[in-house]
Amino acid sequence: MEMTITQKILADHTGLKEVYPGQLINARVDIALGNDVTAPIAIEQFKKSGAKEVFDKKKVVMIPDHFTPNKDIKSAEQCKILREFSIKQQLKHYYEVGQAGIEHALLPEKGIVLPGDLIIGADSHTCTYGALGAFSTGVGSTDLAAVMVTGELWFKVPDSIKLIYKGKLREWVSGKDLILYTIGKIGVDGALYKAMEFTGETVNKLPMSGRFTMANMAIEAGAKNGIFIPDSATEDYIRPRAGRDYKFYKSDVQAQYTDILEIDVSEIEPQVAFPHLPSNTRGISEVGEVFIDQAVIGSCTNGRLDDLREAAKVLKGHKIASNIRLIILPATPTIYRNAMKEGLFDIFLDAGGVISPPTCGPCLGGYMGVLADGERAISTTNRNFVGRMGHAGSEVYLSNPAIAAASAVLGRIGSPEEIINKHK
Amino acid sequence: MKCKGKAWKFGQNVDTDAIIPARYLNVSDPDELALHCMEDENTHFVKEVKKGDIIVADTNFGCGSSREHAPIAIKAKGICCVIAKSFARIFYRNAFNMGLPIVESYEAVDNIQEGQEIEVDLKSGNIRNMSTGESFKANPIPPFMQEIIDDGGLMDHIARERS
Numbered sequence: 001m002e003m004t005i006t007q008k009i010l011a012d013h014t015g016l017k018e019v020y021p022g023q024l025i026n027a028r029v030d031i032a033l034g035n036d037v038t039a040p041i042a043i044e045q046f047k048k049s050g051a052k053e054v055f056d057k058k059k060v061v062m063i064p065d066h067f068t069p070n071k072d073i074k075s076a077e078q079c080k081i082l083r084e085f086s087i088k089q090q091l092k093h094y095y096e097v098g099q100a101g102i103e104h105a106l107l108p109e110k111g112i113v114l115p116g117d118l119i120i121g122a123d124s125h126t127c128t129y130g131a132l133g134a135f136s137t138g139v140g141s142t143d144l145a146a147v148m149v150t151g152e153l154w155f156k157v158p159d160s161i162k163l164i165y166k167g168k169l170r171e172w173v174s175g176k177d178l179i180l181y182t183i184g185k186i187g188v189d190g191a192l193y194k195a196m197e198f199t200g201e202t203v204n205k206l207p208m209s210g211r212f213t214m215a216n217m218a219i220e221a222g223a224k225n226g227i228f229i230p231d232s233a234t235e236d237y238i239r240p241r242a243g244r245d246y247k248f249y250k251s252d253v254q255a256q257y258t259d260i261l262e263i264d265v266s267e268i269e270p271q272v273a274f275p276h277l278p279s280n281t282r283g284i285s286e287v288g289e290v291f292i293d294q295a296v297i298g299s300c301t302n303g304r305l306d307d308l309r310e311a312a313k314v315l316k317g318h319k320i321a322s323n324i325r326l327i328i329l330p331a332t333p334t335i336y337r338n339a340m341k342e343g344l345f346d347i348f349l350d351a352g353g354v355i356s357p358p359t360c361g362p363c364l365g366g367y368m369g370v371l372a373d374g375e376r377a378i379s380t381t382n383r384n385f386v387g388r389m390g391h392a393g394s395e396v397y398l399s400n401p402a403i404a405a406a407s408a409v410l411g412r413i414g415s416p417e418e419i420i421n422k423h424k
Numbered sequence: 425m426k427c428k429g430k431a432w433k434f435g436q437n438v439d440t441d442a443i444i445p446a447r448y449l450n451v452s453d454p455d456e457l458a459l460h461c462m463e464d465e466n467t468h469f470v471k472e473v474k475k476g477d478i479i480v481a482d483t484n485f486g487c488g489s490s491r492e493h494a495p496i497a498i499k500a501k502g503i504c505c506v507i508a509k510s511f512a513r514i515f516y517r518n519a520f521n522m523g524l525p526i527v528e529s530y531e532a533v534d535n536i537q538e539g540q541e542i543e544v545d546l547k548s549g550n551i552r553n554m555s556t557g558e559s560f561k562a563n564p565i566p567p568f569m570q571e572i573i574d575d576g577g578l579m580d581h582i583a584r585e586r587s
Binding site: 146 | 450493
């Protein structure tokens, strides 16, 4: 049988020659991830099961990143559960504040997740690692607990949708715009239960950062996983990081897809997702006059070095509008240090921004930039649901880092071209 | 097992931030989570829900984050069952793993109004609108999932398989 990359990875982790969409399988898991929000419940379930040790100390990963450095006493208690469990279980990959970063940026950066892996995480954006050509999906805390005990989990083999991106990207258009545009086209349940396979000449040229951003938001279309076919860019990224073997898979020519969608990217301008769904997208020229109170640049979607460079390119030599808050969150300590070394921090600080330690904080209305009633933010994060970044009466608009940076300068949602033209 | 209670209707794409806002995720105690269930979506819900009531929602219920706090909050609030046209996949898994009954039926959702009395027979998948007398059939639960439910949730299922 001709299979997709998703089927092949699942088959190899089940010990079967082939698997077909809809088949229920019990698969071996390479990496299982929990964080300070989801792991405390998983740890409780783990203890209830009567198990004494996790199935593999190197394969269970715990990252305190959502409300760290501890937001309040309750968060501190949750983190303490994570820390004590990780120390007791002698987990290889537990990272304390200072070494920890946003999980979905940190795990690839450290080479913990690799091409061909089967990864589960008790966090919906675990689908990010599909950028490496891995099968990676979000689950709940109890599923994580089950894997911590057994090293295995049941899955339904998903159908696949093939997305083919063709054409040349316009200026200021990035992976974020491609995925927002795609979600706008197919809807927030357009890929429900399915694998989104990202292909085509355009994404083949995308840097790894752009691929991570696209795979990261596959869940926003309801997908089980997003996946790229690994290539030389993947190899260049992985080779210096990998501490164990990895495997490149690719889809067979005759593999079956329930849908094939061709997208000409030369038509796509930078995208903005209006409240309150990631699918409410418009091109930047169709946004109109939307004034903002805050701009957030960071997160597991857009907190990588390339993203910060894009923002800096726009902000360089400019000041943000008065009474606007610009919050920048480098996703990991390494990104933080490199951004500092490159001089990006000077640009951000000169512009009037503030630089946060790595945390998920504001993306989910946790802390470090929560919105009041009636306030509006443009954000490079992944969700703009009601109350996502704070008060239920606040609004979130999603964009790429360049648009968010330009909007901070303009005080309203706008394009870098408006700033750059003004000064020519 | 049967559920009998008042219907609380919700629209499409009810996300997990609506079910339990992330600002409360610094706790995992079910009773504390239940205090804030759906509070940004419907302010009456959290105050007026009675034990045994039923949530009736459109497509893609539970989309967004993987937080198991969502089905935990709904269950702790006393909701007996969620009927929706479709569920987001992580929520679907979590609900089964947590022992929150969920059933899919387009027909039932289209023919149940807020406040009507509903009865759901979880074993047969029969849904009755007691206020109108109409009956509907839910999509069958896959046998594999039925096994997990019969064992009392995923962890008990694993415990049984290991023994």
